[in-house]
Amino acid sequence: MTTSVVSVVYVNDAPAAARFYGDLLGMSPSFETSGYITFDLGPGADLGLWSGQFEGLSPDVPRTGEVCLAIDGGPDELNAVFEQWNSKGVTILREPHDAGFGLTFLAADPDGNRIRVAPRG
Structure with missing residues (x-):
């Protein structure tokens, strides 16, 4: 069985967050939908950006x-x-x-x- 650990970060706007993280990490997403985008960080590790689950996240929280x-x-x-x-x-x-x-x-x-x-x- 192949497994991967995906760290999920809840965001308000997945495409905007993907642009932010893509710029910082110097990479492009490996999977994209309008509300869920992942980056392949290497064998067995991914970063997932998920919107729509917690509408109106505030940076102040x-x-x-x-x-x-x-x-x-x-x-x-x-x-x-x-x-x-x-x-x-x-x-x-x-x-x-x-x-x-x-x-x-x-x-x-x-x-x-x-x-x-x-x-x-």
């Missing part, structure tokens, strides 16, 4: 989960990603800091969902 982008490279690579995202106008919730497992920063998508960038462990 605290989120308890995160999508984590684990990157190769050290602090210089993480800082470069931070600078790139910051220059694109991505909402930064917490600038690069040491969290015990390495340098990390926290951003948010337009719906308020958290996106952490951290070193690959």
Whole structure:
């Protein structure tokens, strides 16, 4: 049996969210409908953007989960990603800091969902 773990992020507008995530990740969706779009992140991992399930999501509502982008490279690579995202106008919730497992920063998508960038462990 082949399995894949799909991390689902609830959004107001799946195509708009796909443009946002596609730009940040430098990739195109692997599957698209008007309300559900996925990105193939590698063997056994996908990111799903799903709209229509929670109409009117507000960025002001605290989120308890995160999508984590684990990157190769050290602090210089993480800082470069931070600078790139910051220059694109991505909402930064917490600038690069040491969290015990390495340098990390926290951003948010337009719906308020958290996106952490951290070193690959």
